[in-house]
Amino acid sequence: MGWAHFSGATKITEAGRITGSKLKGGAVTTICARSPEKLIGDWTSIQGNFGPRGAKLDLTKIVAFDNYHEMFASPDIDLVDICLPNDQHEQVAIAALNAGKHVLVEKPIALDPKSADRMVAVARKTGRQLMVAQVLPFFPEFKFAAETIASGKYGKLLAANFRRVISTPKWSSDMSDFRKLGGWGIDLHIHDNHFISLICGVPQQVFSRGILQDGLVNHVHTQYIYDNPALAITSVSGGIAADGLAFSAGFEIYLERATLLYSAGTLQGQWTQDRPLTLVTGGKATQPKLKGGTEWCSAFTSELQSAVDVVKTGETSRLLSDELARDALKVCHAEAKSIATNKPVKIG
Numbered sequence: 391m392g393w394a395h396f397s398g399a400t401k402i403t404e405a406g407r408i409t410g411s412k413l414k415g416g417a418v419t420t421i422c423a424r425s426p427e428k429l430i431g432d433w434t435s436i437q438g439n440f441g442p443r444g445a446k447l448d449l450t451k452i453v454a455f456d457n458y459h460e461m462f463a464s465p466d467i468d469l470v471d472i473c474l475p476n477d478q479h480e481q482v483a484i485a486a487l488n489a490g491k492h493v494l495v496e497k498p499i500a501l502d503p504k505s506a507d508r509m510v511a512v513a514r515k516t517g518r519q520l521m522v523a524q525v526l527p528f529f530p531e532f533k534f535a536a537e538t539i540a541s542g543k544y545g546k547l548l549a550a551n552f553r554r555v556i557s558t559p560k561w562s563s564d565m566s567d568f569r570k571l572g573g574w575g576i577d578l579h580i581h582d583n584h585f586i587s588l589i590c591g592v593p594q595q596v597f598s599r600g601i602l603q604d605g606l607v608n609h610v611h612t613q614y615i616y617d618n619p620a621l622a623i624t625s626v627s628g629g630i631a632a633d634g635l636a637f638s639a640g641f642e643i644y645l646e647r648a649t650l651l652y653s654a655g656t657l658q659g660q661w662t663q664d665r666p667l668t669l670v671t672g673g674k675a676t677q678p679k680l681k682g683g684t685e686w687c688s689a690f691t692s693e694l695q696s697a698v699d700v701v702k703t704g705e706t707s708r709l710l711s712d713e714l715a716r717d718a719l720k721v722c723h724a725e726a727k728s729i730a731t732n733k734p735v736k737i738g
Contacts, residue, residue: 391496392473393436393444398690406447412691416698422455429454441686462489469701476571480505487512492519494697498580499715501572506716521697522715524584528689530680531652531667535643539589545646549622552582555638557631575607576722579627584718592717595736598728607726634658
């Protein structure tokens with residue numbers, strides 16, 4: 391994610407030279423890493439299930455630290471972008487906030503709701519912005535869906551189903567053990583819980599079935615329960631797909647006068663859109679013109695620009711809301727309890 395965020399923020403030539411910033415009013419000036427290779431610009435060891443392999447970069451114009459406390463002491467830094475393993479988010483985010491920095495932290499906000507509560511409390515105490523990079527609302531297909539629902543153009547939302555499934559990652563020893571991430575029910579599925587809470591509000595309850603391993607969700611099917619019994623929202627997410635299906639995501643969204651369909655994923659190493667975003671209405675099926683860039687990291691550029699704008703204006707963004715991210719984490723924990731008890735569970 392550090393590579394994705396850096397690529398989203400920075401103009402990089404094929405030779406690895408940095409020629410400027412993609413962000414208006416902000417730029418990456420400093421990095422911090424434990425790896426000596428990464429500090430001198432060798433990022434070729436980076437590979438995920440999204441985007442290209444890391445490159446060799448010319449970081450001569452970037453200040454590099456191997457200790458984040460020393461980095462936070464710099465008066466020239468306004469915003470710290472934290473792309474660390476999930477279990478390190480709380481410690482580093484709180485240190486940055488207490489150092490007077492605004493913070494953008496990768497999803498999930500934390501692994502435990504109490505950790506998230508402490509992070510939000512410190513942000514309020516210090517008067518700094520704590521933002522969470524739940525990037526999904528910045529992807530063009532999901533952005534279109536959220537804006538279409540909010541506009542009411544095609545009537546109210548009736549029902550929706552979301553899918554986000556992966557095979558066990560083989561490209562990272564840290565990522566292959568879902569226990570280090572809080573389970574796929576947090577690391578992966580929190581995207582769905584965040585987006586559903588964004589478009590529908592945080593559910594009152596969840597009823598989930600799935601697979602628990604060591605108390606952590608490895609796969610889940612969830613029914614989101616709202617006061618309106620006619621609103622039918624479901625999702626499926628987990629890490630049990632066969633090798634060859636590295637990533638799969640999509641949705642079916644049913645409005646009173648329209649249906650939105652989307653399905654895509656990484657199949658046999660190739661990104662495939664088996665159903666591009668499709669708007670079905672009035673007896674016709676069309677593919678809407680989407681806003682946003684076409685680079686693999688364009689959604690991250692939009693997300694980072696939003697964070698920069700928050701710092702510049704002081705106006706918060708619901709898409710980056712720490713409270714909404716915390717509530718999405720609470721939904722994840724309620725799902726685990728629902729699977730364990732075979733009962734609906736209220737969101738705390």
